[in-house]
Amino acid sequence: MLRFPADTIRAQIVGVLTAWGMAPEQVVTTAAVMTHTDLSGIDSHGISMLMSYEELWRSERLRLHAQPEVVRRTSAMVQSRA
Numbered sequence: 001m002l003r004f005p006a007d008t009i010r011a012q013i014v015g016v017l018t019a020w021g022m023a024p025e026q027v028v029t030t031a032a033v034m035t036h037t038d039l040s041g042i043d044s045h046g047i048s049m050l051m052s053y054e055e056l057w058r059s060e061r062l063r064l065h066a067q068p069e070v071v072r073r074t075s076a077m078v079q080s081r082a
Contacts, residue, residue: 009047010035016050020057022064 013031022030038046056062072079 006035006039009038013047013050016054017064020064026064 010031013034014027017027017030018024034046034049037043053062057064068080070078070080
């Protein structure tokens with residue numbers, strides 16, 4: 001298995017999301033979360049998702065400019081809508 005530094009993974013995600021036109025603030029947050037999931041061993045939600053996201057983006061089903069809004073918060077979760 002190939003291993004890459006977290007900064008390299010984060011930079012790749014940032015580059016792709018930026019090229020797609022995502023807002024810089026959301027790029028930073030999204031890249032941080034995706035990198036964290038990879039580092040946590042949750043490969044299903046890290047950089048490997050970019051291929052699926054690209055398919056959604058090309059078919060105009062990925063809303064890159066959606067603004068998340070918290071609609072309910074409890075001690076165990078946050079429900080949001082975008």
